[in-house]
Amino acid sequence: GQQVMQIPQYQHVQEGEDFTTYCNSSTTLSNIQWYKQRPGGHPVFLIQLVKSGEVKKQKRLTFQFGEAKKNSSLHITATQTTDVGTYFCAGDGSGGGADGLTFGKGTHLIIQP
Amino acid sequence: DGGITQSPKYLFRKEGQNVTLSCEQNLNHDAMYWYRQDPGQGLRLIYYSQIVNDFQKGDIAEGYSVSREKKESFPLTVTSAQKNPTAFYLCASKTRTNTGELFFGEGSRLTVL
Numbered sequence: 472g473q474q475v476m477q478i479p480q481y482q483h484v485q486e487g488e489d490f491t492t493y494c495n496s497s498t499t500l501s502n503i504q505w506y507k508q509r510p511g512g513h514p515v516f517l518i519q520l521v522k523s524g525e526v527k528k529q530k531r532l533t534f535q536f537g538e539a540k541k542n543s544s545l546h547i548t549a550t551q552t553t554d555v556g557t558y559f560c561a562g563d564g565s566g567g568g569a570d571g572l573t574f575g576k577g578t579h580l581i582i583q584p
Numbered sequence: 585d586g587g588i589t590q591s592p593k594y595l596f597r598k599e600g601q602n603v604t605l606s607c608e609q610n611l612n613h614d615a616m617y618w619y620r621q622d623p624g625q626g627l628r629l630i631y632y633s634q635i636v637n638d639f640q641k642g643d644i645a646e647g648y649s650v651s652r653e654k655k656e657s658f659p660l661t662v663t664s665a666q667k668n669p670t671a672f673y674l675c676a677s678k679t680r681t682n683t684g685e686l687f688f689g690e691g692s693r694l695t696v697l
Contacts (some may be wrong), residue, residue: 480624502684513674513688515625559626561685572686574619576626582654 473498475562483507485583486534492578494560498510503536503543504572509559517529517545517558555582586611590675590689596625597669597696603662606673614679615659617686619670629674631659661676662694669696 484490492502500511502521506514518527520536520543526546527534533546547554561572587608597603607669610617615634619627631640633652647666652658658677673694676686 478625504686506686508599513691514686515688518683519684561627561686572684573629574627576624 473564473573475560475563475573477560477573477578479578480576481579481581483581483583484550485558486552488551490550490554490561490580492545492555492558492580494543494545494562494575496541496562498562498564498575499540500562500564501540504546504561504563505534505543506559506561507556508577512556514559520569527557550580550582552582552584555580588675588677588687588689590673592692593690595597595692597694599678599696600664602664603669603671603694605660605662605675605694607658607660607689608656609658609675609677609687609689610656611677611687612655612678613677613687616652617678618642618648618650618658618660619674619675619678621691622676626682627674630660667693671696 478493504519507519508514516536523540524538525536531548535544547573557577559577560575563572591606617632618630621627628644632649633639636655639650639652649661674676674691675689676684
């Protein structure tokens with residue numbers, strides 16, 4: 472079945488430093504989504520990427536979808552304490568259907584003030 | 585306000601007992617999902633349902649059962665056959681469109697003693 476690998480598992484940064492998490496799928500994806508889960512909370516949708524090579528920005532967050540639609544990255548510029556949490560990528564190999572996403576194991580972002 | 589409600593938030597049970605977790609949504613979403621989250625394991629799909637009276641097994645369905653008698657409700661039963669039931673359980677829903685964004689409930693944390 473489809474596998475989605477995400478690295479690193481943990482990332483410690485000083486506040487103000489940049490952060491990047493990477494996601495790789497074993498199969499070509501129809502789209503990829505990113506979620507953020509705060510400590511003790513539930514995952515919250517951040518963005519969906521659909522097109523090959525797509526780049527989207529949300530303030531300090533930059534999301535990329537690879538040309539082959541098998542990898543993606545999330546980059547945060549100048550991290551803040553509010554960025555703390557676990558970031559998950561989730562791949563959809565089914566063309567946008569309703570049979571569920573395959574989640575990566577997540578990257579835990581830990582920020583030291 | 586629209587959303588997904590899971591209950592109970594915390595649940596303790598003795599080994600060998602069946603447990604039912606509730607999930608209700610008022611978003612008028614067709615598709616509903618149950619995920620299990622363990623530390624360092626990301627989210628793994630247990631069951632999903634695309635329409636009333638129909639549901640499909642996910643990646644880790646063994647030891648679990650579901651029903652979908654109403655569009656709004658998708659309860660999950662953790663049976664005594666589940667060998668390691670202690671986990672954080674997340675219910676989610678989405679529309680059957682290409683947007684594909686998952687809306688999550690706040691989760692139910694089950695501890696089996």
